[in-house]
Structures are given as C-alpha cells and as structure tokens.
Amino acid sequence: MANLTPKSKDPSQWFTDIMQQAELADIRYNIKGFLVYQPWAVDTMEIMYDFIEADLNERGHKKYWFPALIPEKNFNIESDHVEGFTPQVFWVESAGADKLEERYALRPTSETAFYSMFSLWLRSYKDLPFRTYQRANVFRYETKATRPFLRTREFFWIETHCAFPDEVSAFQNILDDLKSTEKIIGNVFGIPTITFKRPKWDTFAGADSTYAADAVLFNGKVIQLPSTHMLGTNFSKPFGVKFQDKDEQEKFAYLTCYGPCVSRIYAAMVLTHGDDKGMKLPFELAPTQVIIVPILAEKEPKVLVEAKKIAEELKKNGIRVQIDSSDKRAGEKFYFWEMKGVPIRIELGPKDLEAKKVVLVRRDEGKKKDVSIEHLGTIASKNNFVEEIKKEGLLLSKALKDSAITAFKNMIVDAKTLPEIKKLISTNIIRTPFCSAGHEGAECAQIVEKDLGSTIRGTRIDVKEKPAHSDKCPFCGKEANEIVYIAKQY
Amino acid sequence: MANLTPKSKDPSQWFTDIMQQAELADIRYNIKGFLVYQPWAVDTMEIMYDFIEADLNERGHKKYWFPALIPEKNFNIESDHVEGFTPQVFWVESAGADKLEERYALRPTSETAFYSMFSLWLRSYKDLPFRTYQRANVFRYETKATRPFLRTREFFWIETHCAFPDEVSAFQNILDDLKSTEKIIGNVFGIPTITFKRPKWDTFAGADSTYAADAVLFNGKVIQLPSTHMLGTNFSKPFGVKFQDKDEQEKFAYLTCYGPCVSRIYAAMVLTHGDDKGMKLPFELAPTQVIIVPILAEKEPKVLVEAKKIAEELKKNGIRVQIDSSDKRAGEKFYFWEMKGVPIRIELGPKDLEAKKVVLVRRDEGKKKDVSIEHLGTIASKNNFVEEIKKEGLLLSKALKDSAITAFKNMIVDAKTLPEIKKLISTNIIRTPFCSAGHEGAECAQIVEKDLGSTIRGTRIDVKEKPAHSDKCPFCGKEANEIVYIAKQY
Numbered sequence: 001m002a003n004l005t006p007k008s009k010d011p012s013q014w015f016t017d018i019m020q021q022a023e024l025a026d027i028r029y030n031i032k033g034f035l036v037y038q039p040w041a042v043d044t045m046e047i048m049y050d051f052i053e054a055d056l057n058e059r060g061h062k063k064y065w066f067p068a069l070i071p072e073k074n075f076n077i078e079s080d081h082v083e084g085f086t087p088q089v090f091w092v093e094s095a096g097a098d099k100l101e102e103r104y105a106l107r108p109t110s111e112t113a114f115y116s117m118f119s120l121w122l123r124s125y126k127d128l129p130f131r132t133y134q135r136a137n138v139f140r141y142e143t144k145a146t147r148p149f150l151r152t153r154e155f156f157w158i159e160t161h162c163a164f165p166d167e168v169s170a171f172q173n174i175l176d177d178l179k180s181t182e183k184i185i186g187n188v189f190g191i192p193t194i195t196f197k198r199p200k201w202d203t204f205a206g207a208d209s210t211y212a213a214d215a216v217l218f219n220g221k222v223i224q225l226p227s228t229h230m231l232g233t234n235f236s237k238p239f240g241v242k243f244q245d246k247d248e249q250e251k252f253a254y255l256t257c258y259g260p261c262v263s264r265i266y267a268a269m270v271l272t273h274g275d276d277k278g279m280k281l282p283f284e285l286a287p288t289q290v291i292i293v294p295i296l297a298e299k300e301p302k303v304l305v306e307a308k309k310i311a312e313e314l315k316k317n318g319i320r321v322q323i324d325s326s327d328k329r330a331g332e333k334f335y336f337w338e339m340k341g342v343p344i345r346i347e348l349g350p351k352d353l354e355a356k357k358v359v360l361v362r363r364d365e366g367k368k369k370d371v372s373i374e375h376l377g378t379i380a381s382k383n384n385f386v387e388e389i390k391k392e393g394l395l396l397s398k399a400l401k402d403s404a405i406t407a408f409k410n411m412i413v414d415a416k417t418l419p420e421i422k423k424l425i426s427t428n429i430i431r432t433p434f435c436s437a438g439h440e441g442a443e444c445a446q447i448v449e450k451d452l453g454s455t456i457r458g459t460r461i462d463v464k465e466k467p468a469h470s471d472k473c474p475f476c477g478k479e480a481n482e483i484v485y486i487a488k489q490y
Numbered sequence: 491m492a493n494l495t496p497k498s499k500d501p502s503q504w505f506t507d508i509m510q511q512a513e514l515a516d517i518r519y520n521i522k523g524f525l526v527y528q529p530w531a532v533d534t535m536e537i538m539y540d541f542i543e544a545d546l547n548e549r550g551h552k553k554y555w556f557p558a559l560i561p562e563k564n565f566n567i568e569s570d571h572v573e574g575f576t577p578q579v580f581w582v583e584s585a586g587a588d589k590l591e592e593r594y595a596l597r598p599t600s601e602t603a604f605y606s607m608f609s610l611w612l613r614s615y616k617d618l619p620f621r622t623y624q625r626a627n628v629f630r631y632e633t634k635a636t637r638p639f640l641r642t643r644e645f646f647w648i649e650t651h652c653a654f655p656d657e658v659s660a661f662q663n664i665l666d667d668l669k670s671t672e673k674i675i676g677n678v679f680g681i682p683t684i685t686f687k688r689p690k691w692d693t694f695a696g697a698d699s700t701y702a703a704d705a706v707l708f709n710g711k712v713i714q715l716p717s718t719h720m721l722g723t724n725f726s727k728p729f730g731v732k733f734q735d736k737d738e739q740e741k742f743a744y745l746t747c748y749g750p751c752v753s754r755i756y757a758a759m760v761l762t763h764g765d766d767k768g769m770k771l772p773f774e775l776a777p778t779q780v781i782i783v784p785i786l787a788e789k790e791p792k793v794l795v796e797a798k799k800i801a802e803e804l805k806k807n808g809i810r811v812q813i814d815s816s817d818k819r820a821g822e823k824f825y826f827w828e829m830k831g832v833p834i835r836i837e838l839g840p841k842d843l844e845a846k847k848v849v850l851v852r853r854d855e856g857k858k859k860d861v862s863i864e865h866l867g868t869i870a871s872k873n874n875f876v877e878e879i880k881k882e883g884l885l886l887s888k889a890l891k892d893s894a895i896t897a898f899k900n901m902i903v904d905a906k907t908l909p910e911i912k913k914l915i916s917t918n919i920i921r922t923p924f925c926s927a928g929h930e931g932a933e934c935a936q937i938v939e940k941d942l943g944s945t946i947r948g949t950r951i952d953v954k955e956k957p958a959h960s961d962k963c964p965f966c967g968k969e970a971n972e973i974v975y976i977a978k979q980y
Contacts, residue, residue: 029603031561062528067644089586092596098631156555
C-alpha cells in the first residue's frame with residue numbers, strides 16, 4: 001500500500017496523495033487541466049448538488065438546462081464581461097468538415113446565454129422575482145498552473161440567474177445567497193467561511209459589486225467558494241431585459257447571479273476535515289456511511305450472515321452501508337476505509353456475535369465502543385441500533401465542524417503594521433485597517449500582491465467593522481477607512 | 491390562451507404546440523439545434539435520470555464525470571469509429587488568443603475517452619467485470635433537419651461503458667441493458683418498445699453488433715430509444731485495454747456500451763401518452779403530481795386554509811403537490827393543468843369543506859369523484875386520504891401504460907408482399923420475411939429506403955422468429971432467412 005504524506009507535514013502533497021489513493025480523480029487524461037472524476041468523489045459531489053439544489057428550489061428557483069455553447073455575438077454584448085472573460089474562452093470554430101460562420105464559446109459562465117432568453121421571457125412586474133439555475137460543466141482556459149479540483153479548465157458548478165424589479169430586492173437575494181452558503185456549505189458540509197464584499201478592483205467582470213465566501217485550505221491560504229454578484233442593470237440594458245412595472249413604466253430588471261462550484265467545494269471539504277490518516281467525511285456526505293468489517297468470517301460463517309442482516313437493517317433505514325468481505329487482512333481494511341474517510345466502522349466477530357453486540361469505531365475518535373444488536377430488526381420504535389448509528393453519525397459531523405471552526409478562528413489574527421503583517425501572513429488571515437476598498441485602494445492592493453504575495457479579500461458583509469479613529473493604512477500611511485482581510489490565495 | 495392543435499389531427503404540430511404552451515423548451519436560442527430546456531421538462535427529465543441511475547447503481551455500475559473534450563488523437567484510434575463520427579464532430583480549435591496545437595472534439599459519445607482510461611485502470615481478471623457510467627451532455631453536428639428533443643445538436647444522455655473478461659459475460663450485460671430498458675422505460679415511463687438486433691449495415695461505428703429498442707412516436711413512425719453495443723475487442727485492442735486472466739495470459743477485454751438519451755426518451759413519453767387536451771404524465775414522473783384548485787376561496791378564506799393543510803399532508807408523505815391560488819377562473823386552471831399533464835386534480839370549495847371531502851379528477855379519466863378528508867392529519871395508519879391519492883396515481887400510470895401497449899400492438903402488422911407492405915407502411919410497423927440482416931441484405935434495405943422511405947429495424951432479440959419454409963424476401967424474391975420489421979423513422 002502506498003504511503004500517505006502526513007497532512008500535518010505537507011497538506012498540499014497530502015491532497016495529491018489522497019486524490020490518488022482514495023481514487024477521487026485521475027489526472028492522466030490527455031488534455032491539460034481536464035480531470036476524470038472517480039466514483040468516490042462523484043458520489044459525494046452528487047450529494048452536495050442535491051443539498052444545494054434542494055435549498056435553491058425551496059427559495060423558489062426553477063431549474064433549466066442551457067446550451068453549453070454561446071454565440072460570440074452574445075458574448076460581445078456586455079463590454080466589461082467580454083474583456084474579463086475573452087482570454088479564458090475555448091472556441092468552437094468548425095463542425096464536421098465545415099468552418100462555422102460564427103465562433104461559439106464553450107460557456108465559461110452563462111450570463112450572456114440566460115439574459116438573451118430573459119429578454120424574451122420577462123414582460124411584467126408579475127413575472128418578477130424570476131429565479132433560475134442550472135447545474136453545468138463550465139470551461140475556462142486557465143493560464144495559471146492548474147490544480148485538480150481547485151483550478152481546472154473544466155469544472156462543475158451551479159449558476160443561478162435571477163431578475164428583480166429593483167435594487168433593494170436584488171440585494172436581498174444576494175444576502176439570501178450568502179445565507180444559503182452558510183446553511184449548506186457551512187452547516188452541512190462543515191466548511192467554515194468568512195463572507196466579504198470584494199474590493200472594487202476585484203469585482204466580477206460586468207458586475208457592480210461582488211460578494212464571496214472564502215474558506216481556508218491550510219496554513220491560512222484561502223480559496224474563494226461561492227461568489228454572488230450584483231449585476232445591477234449592466235446586463236439588462238444591453239440585453240433588453242425589461243418589464244412593465246405597476247406604474248406602467250417600462251423598466252430594466254436588476255440581475256444577480258450566484259455560482260457555487262461543487263468540484264472546488266469538494267476539495268475544500270476534503271482539505272478542511274482530513275487528517276494524517278486520510279479523509280474524514282461528514283456523515284451526510286459519505287457515499288458509504290458505515291463500513292462493516294466481518295472478523296474471522298472464514299472460520300465462522302454466521303458472522304457474514306449477521307453482517308448482512310445488519311447491513312439490510314441499516315439500508316432499510318436510509319443509511320448507505322457496505323460490507324468489506326474481501327480477502328484482505330482486517331488491519332488493511334481498517335487502514336483503507338479510514339483513508340477513504342468512512343464515518344463509521346462496525347467490526348463484528350464470533351465473540352461479538354455471542355455477546356449480541358458489535359464494535360463501533362467513529363472515524364474522528366478512533367475509539368472502540370460496543371453497541372448492542374439485541375433488538376435488531378424488531379419494530380422501529382424499539383430498534384435502538386439504527387438510532388445509535390445515526391446519533392454517532394451526527395456527532396461525528398458536529399465534531400468535524402466544531403474542530404474546523406476552531407482552527408479557522410485561530411487563523412484570523414489582527415495586525416496593524418507592515419512588519420506585523422509580514423510576520424503573520426504566511427500562515428494566517430490578517431485583519432487590518434486599510435485605506436479604501438474603492439478604486440483609491442488599488443495601489444495599496446498592488447503592494448500587498450507584489451510584496452506579500454497576498455490579496456485583499458475585502459470587507460466583511462455579515463458584520464459591520466470600522467477602524468479606530470487613529471488607524472492608518474499600513475501600506476500608504478493614509479487614514480484607514482475600512483477594515484479589510486489579507487490572505488494568501490491558494 | 492393559445493389553441494392546441496388536436497393530437498388526433500396532427501401529432502407533429504401538437505408536439506410543437508405543447509412544447510411551447512407547456513413550456514418544455516424554448517427554440518429561440520440563437521444557435522441552430524441547441525435548445526433551452528425549461529423547468530417543466532427539466533424536472534421530469536431529472537426524475538428520469540434518477541430512475542435510470544438507481545437501476546444502473548443496483549447493477550453495479552459506478553458513476554464517473556469525464557471531460558467534455560476529447561483530443562483528436564484519441565478519436566482517431568479506432569478507424570470505423572472515426573469514420574462514423576467525424577462528420578458530426580464540433581471541434582474546439584482555439585482558446586483565449588491561442589490556436590490550440592491539437593483540436594479537441596466536443597464529445598459526440600465517449601468511447602475514446604473512457605477506454606483511454608480503462609487501459610490505465612484495468613490490470614487483472616479481479617478488476618472485471620468493470621461497469622461505469624456518466625450522465626452527460628453530448629454534441630453532434632446533425633446535418634439532417636433538427637427537431638427539438640428528438641434530434642438536436644446538443645442532447646442529454648447517460649452512457650455506460652463496461653469491460654468483461656469474455657464475450658459471453660459481455661453479451662449477458664447487453665441482455666441486462668435490454669432488461670433495464672424494459673424495466674425503466676417500459677414499466678415506469680410507460681413507453682412500449684420492441685427490441686431489435688440491428689442489421690449489419692446499421693451497426694454503431696466501431697461495434698460488432700448493435701441492439702436497440704424502438705418506440706413509436708405516432709402513426710407507426712418509430713424512434714430509436716436506448717441502443718447497446720457489443721464492441722468486442724475492437725476498441726480494447728487499439729486502446730490497449732488488457733488484463734491478466736486467471737491462466738496468467740494477457741487478454742483484451744470485451745467492451746460494451748449503452749446509451750439511454752433522456753431528452754429523447756422524454757419526447758417519446760410525451761408523444762406516447764398525450765391526448766387532444768395536452769400532456770398526460772405518469773404519476774411517478776410528474777413534477778407536480780397533484781394540483782389543488784381552491785374554489786370560491788376569495789369568499790370563504792377557510793378553503794385556502796384547508797387546501798394548505800391537504801398540501802402539507804401530501805408533501806409530508808412524499809407527494810409533489812401545488813396549490814393554484816392564482817386569480818384565474820377555475821375553468822382556466824383546469825384547462826392549464828390538464829394541458830401540463832398533472833395526474834391528479836383536487837377541487838375544494840366551501841360545500842366540499844362542509845361535507846369533509848374533496849373532488850378528485852384523474853387526468854386520464856376526467857371524471858369527478860369524492861374523496862373523504864375526515865381523517866386527514868391523523869396517524870398514518872388511519873389516514874386513508876394519502877393512500878387514496880397514491881392509489882389513484884398508480885392506477886393512472888397503469889392506465890396510461892396499458893393504453894399505450896394496446897395502441898403499440900395494433901400498429902404491428904404482418905405483410906409478406908411488396909404491395910401489402912406499401913399499403914400498410916405509412917401508419918404501421920411491418921413484420922415481414924426478409925432475405926438477410928447480414929451484409930447480403932444491404933441492397934434490399936436500400937430499396938426499402940428509396941422506394942418506401944422506410945428502414946429495416948432489425949430482427950427481434952427478445953423472441954426467436956423464423957420465416958416459414960416457403961417465405962420469400964418481398965424485395966429480391968430470394969429465400970427469406972429472417973423475420974424483420976420495417977418502419978418509417980421519425
């Protein structure tokens with residue numbers, strides 16, 4: 001069995017190792033930056049999609065499937081957008097033996113596809129709010145080094161596109177997007193984030209303002225998880241997304257979009273929870289929630305019979321369970337399923353059978369405890385076994401989340417001077433006074449980038465933070481008007 | 491409200507109308523042959539995906555996400571395959587400002603992507619059978635007229651790719667694919683099909699043989715639903731998909747692939763069940779299974795309160811339900827939801843409320859019947875209301891399926907002479923003796939195509955059929971060796 005680099009020693013190499021050993025994705029496909037995602041990762045990412053989509057449905061979003069190709073002419077309609085994205089577009093230029101009359105972009109994002117249809121669909125204030133989404137593969141010709149899951153040339157996301165009659169209701173939707181991020185990515189997936197309004201110079205191409213949740217991958221290095229954009233009327237004007245309002249005036253709709261990237265969120269989840277032994281999956285996300293390892297089953301056939309009974313009972317109650325009856329040694333099996341991050345292991349040998357119990361080991365605790373199977377298969381209300389498993393599953397998820405939050409909080413530190421910032425930046429997120437998150441601060445942001453290899457992540461949107469009266473910007477020495485956060489980006 | 495062309499008069503125009511009025515897809519997107527699929531269709535297609543995937547998972551298939559791009563060099567490895575598909579490929583030729591060194595195909599199908607990885611993954615007979623699948627959008631530069639859902643340039647399918655140690659087990663998998671077709675597409679979606687071995691001249695590019703299920707759209711016009719292909723070692727040899735067998739010999743794996751196209755199956759489902767009033771959705775597939783129409787709710791607020799209680803109760807029991815409390819007239823609402831194909835309508839007015847009942851109307855029957863709501867919300871075992879709804883739902887699905895099967899069977903007719911065939915072909919599937927489904931029959935097949943505008947669908951795979959000793963081929967007059975089916979293809 002291959003060796004896993006300890007995460008505590010080198011988390012980046014650990015991630016590469018785990019990707020290979022847990023069979024998350026294969027990087028040997030012969031196009032740079034394009035991955036083959038394997039079942040252990042796909043199954044969890046599908047579960048993630050289900051959680052995100054259920055939440056969007058509840059919020060009134062309707063699901064569409066839009067074409068993966070966008071005509072170049074659509075793409076060129078909004079000038080900031082085309083400028084921002086053109087360097088990243090893959091172009092379809094021929095088909096069969098024909099040169100196409102017009103190039104088609106492989107969608108890098110779908111504003112220019114959705115809003116061309118919005119202009120046909122929306123007529124009246126009664127059509128608003130109009131909330132849509134799709135799950136899709138998108139394509140970007142990354143010129144930076146690609147990194148599996150984290151920065152790839154094809155990735156898997158959800159994009160929502162919504163229209164509102166005014167800026168206030170559009171902004172409320174952005175706040176709701178941020179709440180969804182907290183509810184699903186924070187609470188269910190257990191990935192702590194802070195939510196920023198991005199500085200002016202780091203706004204999505206074509207947006208008035210951008211809001212985004214940053215997670216920490218390791219050592220204070222952050223990665224952007226979903227971002228949500230106030231597009232204002234920047235797209236609705238050139239695309240003609242208009243409606244007749246109650247006052248019978250024709251108005252342009254306010255548009256917003258939100259883009260949780262599932263393949264990237266998956267990587268953040270793996271890096272957030274994993275330890276030196278491998279992955280640790282929250283109970284809700286594990287493709288296999290319970291692995292049953294029969295002990296000495298070759299000598300005592302009853303063991304496998306009972307293992308199957310237990311598996312059947314768990315399955316019936318909606319728990320994803322597998323029996324590992326391969327001919328590997330028990331120790332090897334333990335090692336393997338720990339590495340894969342299965343939340344709960346059940347060991348069952350002849351002696352356990354006699355005592356009408358199993359041994360349960362939670363991935364996060366690693367401690368053996370006995371659980372009775374005396375009432376297995378009796379009516380639900382009496383069946384403590386299934387309840388016990390579910391309870392342990394929830395406890396594990398909570399423990400993973402709590403420990404992630406503690407680590408995350410410890411990485412956020414205050415600093416007010418350049419020497420302090422320099423000292424702390426390599427492993428922390430720095431909270432600091434700053435001159436301005438508007439265009440005026442762009443020069444200082446360049447210093448941060450050049451001298452510290454870091455970026456200004458923005459100002460907090462969830463809490464109001466103001467610098468003290470005497471605070472100066474550590475970069476230009478001018479009066480500080482904001483509190484910003486600085487971090488290295490993965 | 492727009493008029494719906496009666497299906498009985500012009501099913502093709504009916505389909506176009508229903509697509510627009512039920513908001514299934516919008517054809518106004520500005521690339522020919524690329525559709526925007528709308529929520530009412532997407533939600534059902536997602537349910538279809540769930541059914542198909544659950545069945546594949548049960549059969550031991552593992553889910554992958556493969557890149558949408560395939561390097562031209564992969565594509566060129568299997569010569570029949572490249573010859574068959576090259577005229578249909580969209581090519582990505584540049585990215586950003588760069589001309590790519592090699593063209594990438596937008597996948598028209600993914601054999602050449604999967605098998606390039608199989609060659610890395612498979613080592614030993616212990617790795618076999620190896621069953622994979624992905625759900626994906628695929629792209630074909632159709633030169634024939636495109637038709638929404640039925641023949642589009644981007645479509646949505648599942649493709650399975652499987653490897654076996656020998657031809658026998660590979661063929662067993664093909665039979666299992668056909669069983670899955672019957673189980674899901676036949677039994678759950680209610681679409682009757684016949685399953686053929688395609689004639690030699692109509693085999694998938696790169697396959698030894700092709701098996702496919704044909705459904706009838708209308709008037710005897712057939713459409714191919716899933717096909718499954720015995721690829722033999724045609725791909726495993728050039729791609730190097732090898733394994734060490736038990737006898738320690740290195741052997742090439744036998745490969746099979748199966749491709750249920752969900753967007754096309756959806757259209758077949760709509761055309762199979764619809765009537766002059768609009769769509770009829772099987773209970774299992776309806777995004778909204780029950781529509782509640784409150785009557786006189788503006789006068790009697792209790793009506794809406796009770797409607798919400800009923801909706802809550804149904805929802806709690808896993809039934810997809812909506813209340814139509816819009817300000818349209820009741821008659822308009824009935825018309826609209828009938829057109830959308832919602833299986834069950836519940837009407838509830840002040841008098842019903844008094845009598846502690848609702849009026850239930852099934853989409854297929856159109857008859858009003860009373861259902862008691864006296865025990866609504868009491869413990870499950872006593873709650874007859876939910877059970878009643880589920881029962882009516884199942885009865886509707888069965889009625890749709892039975893009626894489709896009857897219509898389907900009536901369309902299959904015997905004919906042994908050319909005049910008979912000519913007379914019957916425009917509205918039927920013809921069962922006839924034929925010279926040969928091997929290469930020798932290709933000339934007669936061309937006559938069928940040229941003179942009758944029809945195609946030889948193949949020989950039955952599910953039942954053995956042999957011509958009588960004296961039977962002649964109606965086209966060349968030679969001895970008939972097979973029973974084949976002839977039909978017009980939509």
